[in-house]
Amino acid sequence: MLQTTKRPDSPVSIIGAGIAGAWQALLFAQAGHSVTLHERGDAAMTDSTSHWAGGMLAPWCEAEVAEPIISRLGQRSLDIWRRELPDTPFNGSLVVAHPRERNDFERFARMTEGHRRLDATSLAELEPSLEGRFRDALFFPTEGHVEPRRVLPKLHERIRAAGGTIKFDSNVSAKDLDGIVIDCRGLGARDEQPELRGVKGEMILIETGEVQLARPVRLIHPRWPLYVIPREDNLFMLGATSIEAEDTGVSVRSALELLGAAYAVHPAFGEARIIEFGSGLRPAFPDNLPRIGIRGERIAVNGLYRHGFLIAPALAELTLSYVERGQIDNEVMQCA
Numbered sequence: 001m002l003q004t005t006k007r008p009d010s011p012v013s014i015i016g017a018g019i020a021g022a023w024q025a026l027l028f029a030q031a032g033h034s035v036t037l038h039e040r041g042d043a044a045m046t047d048s049t050s051h052w053a054g055g056m057l058a059p060w061c062e063a064e065v066a067e068p069i070i071s072r073l074g075q076r077s078l079d080i081w082r083r084e085l086p087d088t089p090f091n092g093s094l095v096v097a098h099p100r101e102r103n104d105f106e107r108f109a110r111m112t113e114g115h116r117r118l119d120a121t122s123l124a125e126l127e128p129s130l131e132g133r134f135r136d137a138l139f140f141p142t143e144g145h146v147e148p149r150r151v152l153p154k155l156h157e158r159i160r161a162a163g164g165t166i167k168f169d170s171n172v173s174a175k176d177l178d179g180i181v182i183d184c185r186g187l188g189a190r191d192e193q194p195e196l197r198g199v200k201g202e203m204i205l206i207e208t209g210e211v212q213l214a215r216p217v218r219l220i221h222p223r224w225p226l227y228v229i230p231r232e233d234n235l236f237m238l239g240a241t242s243i244e245a246e247d248t249g250v251s252v253r254s255a256l257e258l259l260g261a262a263y264a265v266h267p268a269f270g271e272a273r274i275i276e277f278g279s280g281l282r283p284a285f286p287d288n289l290p291r292i293g294i295r296g297e298r299i300a301v302n303g304l305y306r307h308g309f310l311i312a313p314a315l316a317e318l319t320l321s322y323v324e325r326g327q328i329d330n331e332v333m334q335c336a
C-alpha cells in the first residue's frame with residue numbers, strides 16, 4: 001500500500017487520455033498533485049474507444065443487464081459530472097418499444113428502477129417529435145448524456161486549468177516513469193493485462209432537421225440495446241451493437257439494424273443524411289466489470305467495457321482516496 005499521508009508534490013503520471021485517464025487526471029490535479037497525462041494519439045483522440053461512444057450516463061437503464069456495482073459507480077459519477085461540468089445535460093432518457101417487443105419492454109420495466117411510465121400524450125409533451133409514434137414509454141428523469149467528442153476536449157482543458165500537463169503524441173511505458181503511475185491505456189494495456197478483450201460497438205452518425213429530440217431514446221430490440229442520441233447541429237448518433245470481435249469494420253447487417261432502429265423511432269430518419277459509420281472496441285475483462293489493479297505505485301484502471309462515461313468519475317475518486325488515504329474498495333480494487 002502507498003503512504004497514506006497526502007504528498008501533493010509527488011508526481012502522478014497517467015497513461016491514456018480517454019475517458020478513464022481524463023477523469024483520473026482531473027481529480028488528481030484538482031487535489032494538488034503534480035499531474036502529467038500522456039496520450040499516444042493526438043488531441044482529436046480518434047484512436048481511443050471513447051471517441052466512438054454514445055456518452056449516455058444511464059445507471060438506471062443499464063441496470064437491466066449490468067451488475068449492481070455499475071449502478072453504484074454510475075450514480076456516484078452522476079454527482080461528480082454535475083459538480084465538475086454543471087452544463088452536462090440531465091434531461092433523462094426514454095425507453096420505447098413497438099408492439100411485437102411488448103414482453104421485452106415489460107421485462108425492462110421490471111428489471112430497472114428510477115423510471116415512470118408515460119402514456120402517449122405525456123410522451124408527446126416531452127418529445128413532440130414522437131407524437132403518435134408509441135403507445136407508452138419509460139422515462140428515467142435523472143439520467144444524462146454527454147457528447148464524447150466535445151466533452152473530452154473540455155475535460156482536457158479543465159485538467160490544464162487545474163495545473164495538470166497533457167502530452168499528446170507521447171507513447172510511454174509505465175517503467176519509464178517515476179512516482180505514481182496510473183495506467184488507463186484501455187485495450188493498449190494488453191501487454192500487462194492479457195485477459196482484456198475488445199467488444200466491438202458499431203455506430204452511425206446521421207443528420208436531419210426533421211426530428212428534434214432532447215434526450216436519448218432507447219428502442220427495445222431482441223439482440224442489442226439500440227438507441228438514438230441527439231447531438232448538436234441536427235446530428236444523431238445511432239448505436240450500438242455489441243459483438244465479440246476485434247476488427248473495426250461496420251457490417252451491412254449491423255448498419256441495417258442501426259438504421260432500421262432509427263427508422264422505427266421516427267420514419268423521418270429515413271430521409272436523414274448519413275455522415276459517418278464507425279466502431280470502437282470496448283475494453284473488457286472476462287467478467288465485464290471494471291477493475292483498479294494496485295501494485296505499489298503502479299495502478300491500472302481498466303475494463304470499463306460499455307460504461308466508461310458512466311463510471312470513470314467514480315473510479316477516479318476511488319483511486320484518489322486510495323492514494324491519499326489508503327482506502328480500499330473491495331468490489332473494484334485488486335491489490336497484488
Ligand SMILES: Cc1cc2nc3c(=O)[nH]c(=O)nc-3n(C[C@H](O)[C@H](O)[C@H](O)COP(=O)(O)OP(=O)(O)OC[C@H]3O[C@@H](n4cnc5c(N)ncnc54)[C@H](O)[C@@H]3O)c2cc1C
Pocket residue numbers: 015016017018019020021038039040041045047048049050051052053054055056057170171172173184185186187188189200201202203239240241279280281282283302303304305306307308309310311
Ligand atoms: C459504440 C460505443 C458506444 C458506447 N456508448 C457508451 C455510452 O453511451 N456510455 C458509456 O458510459 N460508455 C459507452 N461506451 C463505452 C466507452 O466508450 C468505453 O468504456 C470507454 O471509452 C473506455 O475508455 P478508456 O479510457 O478506458 O479507453 P480509451 O478511450 O480507449 O482510452 C485509452 C487511451 O490510451 C491511449 N494509449 C494506449 N496506449 C498508450 C501508451 N502506451 N501511451 C500513451 N497513451 C496510450 C490510447 O491512445 C487511448 O486514447 C461505448 C463504446 C462504444 C464503442
